[in-house]
């Protein structure tokens with residue numbers, strides 16, 4: 260018998276200027292290697308906003324954002340071995356990749372030579388069809404892009420942001436071997452930044468949080484930062500000149516990178532994960548060459564590493580600090596995110612979409 264598609268409630272933007280609004284779509288019938296799930300919670304990433312408003316270009320409308328998904332399995336294909344109906348699972352920023360190229364076989368699907376399939380804004384491998392993300396009641400995802408969630412039932416809403424904010428900070432911290440004895444800076448205390456503080460602290464680093472928001476100081480210290488620097492204060496910044504092993508910059512807007520590069524010591528690295536719509540002013544070359552400093556970038560993380568990150572966070576009792584919202588509050592949440600007024604991640608309770616609340 261031919262399995263049928265599942266009608267799914269969602270929220271979509273239909274143009275860069277349009278508010279997100281209810282939208283009906285169909286999920287594919289699960290194939291042999293697919294996992295179907297009801298979405299319980301979906302985090303709200305700044306990338307959702309960049310994409311909904313076409314700030315990076317290339318948005319295909321209607322767009323259903325959302326790539327920090329925690330769900331419960333409702334059906335599995337006949338060849339699925341890792342999951343069964345009723346399991347609590349996660350889906351992050353990717354739902355597929357070519358699976359054959361060197362990055363894919365090395366577990367670095369985010370750098371797939373053919374381009375990975377985003378959880379939203381596609382394109383699907385082969386068909387090229389658009390994909391629709393987690394601001395929806397259900398989703399169907401290839402088994403190899405589904406993650407196991409081992410946190411307790413009461414923490415599931417706060418686990419959702421780990422699927423993007425968690426892995427995007429964990430991956431570069433691992434890549435640059437952050438650990439005890441390292442002085443590590445995290446720039447920006449938003450969704451990504453607050454996960455960066457918690458994870459770097461759990462890795463044993465001495466963590467310094469750089470913020471433009473003086474009122475976030477106490478929260479940063481509670482999350483594991485040893486020091487907080489108000490980045491607008493030149494004297495506070497100068498006190499840290501030439502002292503950092505590694506800085507992770509999560510800021511979502513263009514800003515002066517030199518102010519942070521001069522804080523790195525010999526061979527220190529600053530990795531950019533924030534992805535502003537327009538470029539940063541070019542950094543001064545002398546700040547790089549004088550101490551052989553490095554400026555790097557990093558994109559989310561592979562599936563194997565995402566599972567590692569979820570297990571690391573479960574073992575260390577790490578979840579996101581969240582504000583749970585109703586689906587209908589998403590447009591207000593976007594406006595607050597633009598004002599850096601997020602403590603520290605909005606998470607949509609998807610039951611409110613089904614209930615039409």
Ligand code: NAP
Pocket residue numbers: 303304305306307309423424427446447448449450451452469470471472475509510511512513514531532533534535557558559596597599600601603
């Ligand atoms: P967010 O919650 O809005 O946090 C961004 C933080 O940056 C703000 O809370 C604020 O922190 C700081 N900030 C904002 N505007 C600033 C400005 N003009 N100058 C200095 N600091 C400013 O955003 P997010 O969800 O963490 O995402 C951050 C960025 O990472 C976005 O561009 C997003 O698209 C990108 N991203 C990249 C990846 C990747 O794979 N590389 C993955 C996910 C997201 P303070 O108040 O503490 O200053």
Ligand code: ZN
Pocket residue numbers: 304305306307326352423424
């Ligand atoms: Zn994201």
